[in-house]
Amino acid sequence: MVAGAVTIPYERYSPEPAHWWLARALSELGKENGIGPDDIDGLCVSSFTLFPDTAAGLTQHFGINPRWLDHVPTGGASGVITLRRAARAVQSGDANVVACLAGDTNHVDSFRAMLTTFSRFSQDASYPYGSGGPNGSFSLMTSHYMNNYGVRREDFGKLCVAQRTNALKIEHAMMKKPLTLDEYLDARLIADPIVLYDCVMPCAGAEAYLVMREEDARAKNLPYVNILSSVERHNSFPDDPIQFRGGWALDIDEFWTMAGVKPTDVDLLQTYDDYPVICAMQMEDLGFCEKGAASEFIQGNTFTYDGSFPHNTSGGQLSVGQAGAAGGFLGLVEAIRQLTGTAGGNQVKRAKIAAVSGFGIINFDRGLCSGACLLESS
């Protein structure tokens, strides 16, 4: 039901607009899957830097006349949420083939410009306080989480080091120098307790995939994966004074029941990883370990593609870079590659079931959007 994953190699800075990155993702999607403008009737787009356009303007630009269109503004949760939107559209017959695109450019000053106008609440109540951007917000969450749940810097370091190991074979990864735990522990402080290697590198890039019925994928001879379950939640636990859990914790029962599998059945996990604290929260809230047991869980696994509990097998945003909204697609696209056996040198052996999770939109003090899905190889 989901097929044709493509990643457009990231660049630190790009003079091209977001339109170029999304267009290139569409073009690659066509080439890889043997389809053209007449073959898709649905379009779903996620991008922060597409102004003044939205998905609507892109239909004319891209020469398509879809009967179903959506623009998903959920940032780091956009991969899973786009999948849910597109899958429902196909399931209900509103569209047959949906192209899902996420991409952003990164001009020299565009990250600062985006932070300045990110949202009303951040503009009014967080950006004026030191303008640390996500570094500031996540440092407060990280500090609180470490104090209350006994997670140590060594634990976060282990996740970062494992992801770096996974990234070494990824051609376009921003960070390809091996990283050691000592280097992590000695790294320059950015916003206490967050250090350099906890932060993602903003960059330009795009990711894309197709959603269609299983029989259509088979007819076209495309490798594909099936969706076992998916959930999304926004502004969960608004009365928590500081974020230590996400919407997953509300939806975890439905998530596993719908799929009919258990956490131990999962062969690989892709979490949203702009800062390792949120990876640890996702592992807990999705039920891979108990709340408060993340430290122990992290010490008990390698998280490399060839070790135990493969996690963010393409290096994640921490090593590959954060290409805006494409960062929300990165894990999903990698999971599709893994389950279709096209992950190249980082292929997880006998990968059957993948869990993918997303988290996005730091509106004031916390991330508002969360989502997760379970995928199965065909």
Add this chain to the structure above:
Amino acid sequence: MTKPLKRPPKKDPQKRTDSPTLPPFARSRKAIAFTTMAAEGRFALQVCSECKHISYPPREICPKCWSMDLQWQDIENGGKLISETVLRTSVNTYFRERMPWRVGTIKLDAGPTVLAHIHGDVGEFERVRLIARTDKSGQGVIMALPEKETPNMADDRQLRALTCDPKYRRALVTDGRTELGQCMAKALSNAGATRIFVGIAEDWRPYEGSDELAAIPGVEIMPLDVTDTISVNELAAEMGDKADILVNTAEYIRPGSPLDRHGVTLARDEMETNYFGLLRLMQAFGHVMRSRGADRDNSACAWVNLLSVYALSNWPVYGTTSASQAAALSLSQSLRGDFSGSGVKVINVLFGPLEESWRQPLPPPKVTPQRLADTVINALQEGIENVTLGPVAEDVVRRYRQDPFVLERELTQLQMGMGV
């Protein structure tokens, strides 16, 4: 404990003065309402009129009951620091120049969680009290202070960025002939100002208190007549780049409405001092002050206008004076516009009848010049931009807030017993 501030070194004239950079200034319209209260030193948040839920950040609708009726109310400012960080990088130039910068999450006893600047004396997970003030961009922000006073607390780097503390700053008092001007000079000296330039017009004319004035530590008597453009410009040329704080104490006040007088002479004199005097000062001192808003330890920080509360609404007993004060208040708003983006605050003190000879027949309660001077110092130390002083002024402002048109009727009906 805060390290006591050291007297800033004399500026190297060969060094470039930093251009003012600003913390972020973009705000929603509701957040600007928060700013107006921060400018008065009030810590107020939105309270739902129906379910009483207190919400933050500023919004349009109660997130608990969807009522649109959210009222700004002063809120108990106690809370607890539940998480903190020290920022060491920032995408914003103002903060980047001032790293490291401490911020944290505070859970208010009243309910909401806020992000705030954190005073250096606040310990981990300690209780704090929150204040709302305007920052260098002129927008309201929240800062968490230690629950109890600590030594040298005002010298905290992050707090000092929100205040205009006279300590180790240089000030200009525009008229030292009056008791008000002399109290002002003394109060600035007591508050730690290093140099206090005090303007005296027609210095060949003797005046009461001249010896005492000259004896105040730090005071330097300067020739200044705000009704004379050349005099104002000459003084600005001499010491304009040293005016970190300017307090305009010059006023010209005479009782009477237009029908009590013949001709425009008195009214013109009032305008010469109260309006054109202010305008001359602005034109002579404004440019250099505006350019020195970020001059680090030697920065310009405040322009203080002392105005009769009848600048808001005319009281015919002092009809033409009130009109000149209204003109000055309007000009002060214009100066806020000119200074916006400079980091220099415009402080307006609206006061009730002053205890001085031109208001002699007015009944109490009155404001003594000493009290007005102390209030200015407090506003500077606290970084408050809008102050109302004295029972009469408070009463007029309260009525003005309720309905300026009703106040207009009240003030013009058979001479109510309130005075300038």
